[in-house]
Amino acid sequence: MQQIDKVYIDGAFVTPHGEEWFDLHDPAKETVIGKVRLADAEDARRAIAAAKRAFPAFSRTSKEERIVLLERMHAAVQAREDELFDAIVEEYGAPISRARWMAKYPADVLAEVVKVLRTYEFTRRAGTADVVMQPLGVAGLITPWNSNGGFICGKLAAAIAAGCTAVIKPSEMSAIQTRIITEALHEAGLPAGVFNIVTGRGDTVGAEISAHPDVAKISFTGSTAVGKTILRTGAETLKRVTLELGGKSPMVILDDADFAEAVPLALQAGFMNSGQACIAGTRILVPQSRLAEFEEKMRVAVAGTQAGDPRDPATQIGPMVSRKQWERVQRYIGIGIGEGARLIAGGEGRPEGVERGWFVRPTVFSGVSNDMTIAREEIFGPVLSIIAYRDTEEAIAIANDTSYGLQAYVVSADAARARAVANRIDAGRVMINTLAHEPAAPFGGFKQSGIGREYGTFGLEAFMEPKSLLGVN
């Protein structure tokens, strides 16, 4: 049983002013495995003040100095990989193959930012002017529970690389993972106040960060509803915002696709991170002429997909993170049935033989029309919808008929044809016959999937403001 009773402010682990205790769970067993004492608005204000004090000196550090710091952060986080792995399995319930990737990723994103920084020019020429990229100030970084360490380190890495100082508010449900990351980052020995980590509730700590006049920038990953609240709150002080929000990503399977490849790809894209992924390919668009064949292959493939104990190496889908999330997913499965969609795999309740834990049956609906609730709203669980289309034009129209635009997938035997379809899809990323991540490429959403981009040069520049110097030689 872990008791986490410290927050990290001004280079030190301190007892929070906040007095509320929050239970941490093992979602595979529904047991309480720890408690965290939450920060409150006063702690957020202290953290912002520390970051504000640290900013003038830190913003004037050189690129080389910041590279050294980022390399130390990378080494320190990498050294905690195994501990982080155990926490991810226990506190989040990620299956071990996924958890290993998730435990490596926080160090990887730090290394990627170093690569970007090495070649980045902070000054460029525009006509007769020098344009200097200047760090924005104190950055508020607000992150969700579905990839806790990765989001903390990814946002912090870009902020530090730019010369910003930071106040981080991770999800309260990931406090054990946050403790490990915080200890590692502390060991990296950054100047006091450069980063501060205050785990607390969104409507107190998150709201204070979003409203505070000394915070210049918010980088938020989470739901579209909260993203809109943050945008409204931040408008009062004209904060710069990066919002990485929800998705309802289309997986467009063209009529020439080889289903032996397309079906496993669709399942991996749909069930990744146990379905708790903003980029999950949850709307599978299949040509009407080959629908029966696709459904049959899906049925077989889903039957071979194991949902259960995350510690079993054969498991592909772990539990939902919380009871609330489990109930939400169950409700959507019920809505799908009620709307007249046809279950071809899964359904309500737990997988067969599983007695406890927030496990969901891997579920696939067919006969879904794009106006059904299950095709329009983000479910955030292993629940997929197959939507039939007549021709490629209709497939593109359905793919774009959504309020989201985070990611899309196109599968075809003909790369040029797939590329032509990808060109017409409104999404921040389109994956053509692949699920491979590219850390140098920008990531972010069109429409209500967000504002701005993370990763690579675009992600770095999101923490800076261009300043033109005229009259210089």
Ligand code: NAD
């Ligand atoms: P959430 O929006 O409920 O919470 C995200 C974070 O915001 C948490 O730290 C939460 O405490 C905080 N928060 C809540 N209310 C707040 C407020 N009023 N002001 C400031 N902060 C507040 O999301 P979640 O349930 O933790 O995560 C799931 C959601 O995140 C899904 O919708 C998913 O699509 C999205 N997500 C997006 C991406 C992406 O990169 N686009 C990645 C992962 C998850």
